[in-house]
Amino acid sequence: MKRRGLQLSRRHRWTLYTFSVVLLVSGAIWAWAHYQDESGTADPLLRGIAPWLLKVHGLAAMGFVLLLGTLIPVHIRHSWHANKNRVNGVFFLTAVGLLTVSGYLLYYLGDETVRGYMSRVHLWLGLAAPLLLGWHIFLGRRATAWK
Numbered sequence: 001m002k003r004r005g006l007q008l009s010r011r012h013r014w015t016l017y018t019f020s021v022v023l024l025v026s027g028a029i030w031a032w033a034h035y036q037d038e039s040g041t042a043d044p045l046l047r048g049i050a051p052w053l054l055k056v057h058g059l060a061a062m063g064f065v066l067l068l069g070t071l072i073p074v075h076i077r078h079s080w081h082a083n084k085n086r087v088n089g090v091f092f093l094t095a096v097g098l099l100t101v102s103g104y105l106l107y108y109l110g111d112e113t114v115r116g117y118m119s120r121v122h123l124w125l126g127l128a129a130p131l132l133l134g135w136h137i138f139l140g141r142r143a144t145a146w147k
Contacts, residue, residue, distance in 0.1 A: 007144065008071075012070070016064070016068075019060050019063045019064040019067060020064065020129075022056065022057075023057060023060045023064055023126070024126070024129070026053045026054075026057040026060060027053075027057050028127065033046040033047070033049070033050045033053065034050065037050070058103075061099075061100070064096075065100060068093075076089065079140075085136065085139050088139050089136060091136075092132050092136045095125055098125055099122060099125055099129065102121050102122040103122060105118045106118050106122060
């Protein structure tokens with residue numbers, strides 16, 4: 001966290017971005033491979049890397065949530081008290097919470113009907129998450145630049 005405001009340090013920011021990209025890419029490629037496999041058009045290479053993509057995705061998710069937790073004591077708390085970017089921040093944290101819960105349910109839930117629904121929710125929310133993060137960053141920088 002930089003002293004001059006609510007902005008994250010460069011290292012913290014880029015670590016968060018790196019985990020975000022790994023999450024997005026591993027999840028998107030896995031989903032593509034999974035749907036190719038279901039349609040019967042999957043390349044054997046895709047079938048072979050799909051389990052590894054899920055492992056990378058799960059590891060990146062744990063790292064991302066851990067990094068998000070490091071934002072609570074300073075970035076989130078100070079932003080909340082300064083009344084900066086609250087609505088968008090709550091919206092983003094809610095989306096991450098839903099992604100975490102849906103990911104947990106996908107891993108542990110046995111009911112295939114609910115699992116199919118959760119899979120779609122997780123996929124679409126996961127694909128939208130980078131846009132939500134980008135919007136949060138944009139609004140935060142705009143609010144800070146005007147003061």
